[in-house]
C-alpha cells in the first residue's frame with residue numbers, strides 16, 4: 183500500500199489553515215457606493231454593545247491581511263475597478279459577505295445611471311445579509327453563519 | 340551635497356479604500372518630510388446618479404430614494420424634500436406633524452454628532468472616547484428605533500405629514516434617555532476641553548479664520564466654529580422652530596478644538612428643544628392628503644442638517660413625477676476648506692483635519708457640469724448620462 187505523503191501533508195495543512203481562520207478571521211470593509219447607513223452599522227458592531235471582537239474577529243485596513251471582505255452598497259462605475267482590486271489583493275482562501283439590500287440587489291439605486299448593479303455581478307459572494315441597513319446583530323449573525331459553514335466544510339473534508 | 344528640490348517631494352496617495360474613513364475617497368498629499376505642502380482630493384466613488392433617478396420616479400417613491408442619499412442624516416433629507424413638495428402642492432401640514440418632524444430631526448442630530456465625536460476621537464488615536472461615545476449613542480438609537488421602527492432610515496415622514504405619533508410611554512423613555520445623555524455630554528465637553536493629550540492634537544491645529552470660512556462657503560458647525568453666524572434653524576425657521584427655537588452656538592477660535600466644542604455644545608441645544616417639544620406637543624392631525632400630481636411650479640427648501648445647510652431645488656411639471664430635483668449637501672461646501680487647511684501641518688494631523696469637517700461622502704458625490712452663460716442651455720437626458728458614464732470609464736480603463 184502506498185501512502186501519498188504529499189497529499190496527506192497538504193490536507194493536514196488545509197485543515198490547520200481553516201481551523202486557524204475560523205477562529206480568528208480578519209475583516210476588511212469596502213464601500214462601493216452605499217449610502218453610509220450600512221457602513222455605520224458595521225462600525226457599530228465593533229462598539230461595546232455588540233462587540234464583534236469577542237468572536238476573535240478584527241476589522242482592519244489592509245486587503246492583504248484580510249480573510250473576509252465585507253461589501254456594502256451597489257457597485258458604481260467608478261468603484262467597480264477598486265472593488266475588484268481589493269478582492270484580488272486578498273490572499274486565498276477568501277470570502278465575501280454582502281451587507282444590505284443594495285449589495286444584494288442594488289436596492290433603491292437600481293437603474294441609476296452610474297450604478298452597474300450588485301456585488302455578485304462583480305465578485306463572488308459567500309453570504310448575504312439583508313436589511314436596509316441590517317441591524318448590527320444581523321451582520322454579526324451573517325459573519326458567524328459564514329464561519330459555521332466553513333467549520334462544517336472542514337469536518338466533511 | 341546639493342539639495343534637489345524634486346527629490347524632496349513625495350506624493351502620498353491614500354484611498355479610496357483606507358482604514359481611516361468608512362467611505363471611499365482618494366487623497367494625494369504632497370509632503371516635504373513630515374510636513375504637508377499640498378493636498379488634492381478626488382471624490383465621486385459613490386456617485387450613483389440620484390438626482391437624475393428622481394425624474395423617473397413618482398413624488399412618493401422619491402421620498403424613499405432621497406432618504407437614502409445619506410445614511411447618517413436620512414431624516415433631514417426626507418424633511419427638506421417634504422417641505423419643498425408640500426410648498427409646491429400648496430399643502431399646509433398640521434402643527435403636530437411639524438413638531439414631531441422637528442423632534443426626530445433633533446434626535447438625529449444627537450446621533451450624528453455623537454457618531455462624529457467617536458470617529459474624530461478614533462482618528463486622534465483616542466479609542467476610549469470612541470467606544471464611550473458610541474456606547475452612549477446606542478441610547479438615542481434605541482429611542483429612534485422605538486419611535487419609528489428603524490435604526491437608520493426612519494421613514495418618519497410622508498408627504499403631507501408624518502406616520503408616527505408620540506405617546507406618553509414614549510415621552511417618558513425619550514426624556515429618560517435625554518437626561519442620561521445630557522449627563523454624559525457634560526463629561527464629553529470636559530474631556531475635549533481638558534484632556535491634555537487630546538487638546539494637544541486639537542488646539543491651534545487647522546485654524547480657519549472667519550474670512551477663510553466665508554470665502555470657501557463653509558457651512559454648519561464647521562463655519563460656526565470660525566465665528567460665522569449662520570444657522571438655518573434661526574435665520575429662516577422651518578418646521579416648528581419658531582415655537583421651539585434653538586440658540587446659535589458659536590466659537591471664534593476656528594481650530595479643531597473649536598469644532599469639537601461647538602458640536603458638543605450643540606447637543607445641549609438639541610436636548611433643550613426635545614424637552615420643549617415633548618412638553619408642549621401640539622394636538623391634532625398627523626397628516627393631510629397629498630395630491631398625486633403637482634401643477635407646474637418651482638421652489639427651494641433649506642434646512643439645517645447636522646453638518647450644515649442642506650438645500651433642495653424642486654421643479655414640478657404637472658405630472659406625478661418631478662421635472663428636476665437639485666440637492667446641495669453641506670459636506671461638499673465644507674470639503675473645499677480641507678486642501679487649504681492641510682498645508683503646513685504634519686501628515687499625522689490629516690485624518691483629524693479631514694474628520695474635523697465631519698465629511699460624508701455619500702452625500703458629496705454628485706455630478707456638476709459647468710455651463711458658461713454664453714452657451715445655449717442644454718438638457719441631459721437619462722440616456723445621455725448613461726452613455727456619458729459608460730464612455731468616461733471606458734476611456735479611463737485604457
Ligand code: SF4
Nearest residue numbers: 216217219282283284
Ligand atoms: S441597504 Fe440601505 S442602508 Fe445599506 S447602503 Fe443600501 S440604502 Fe443604504
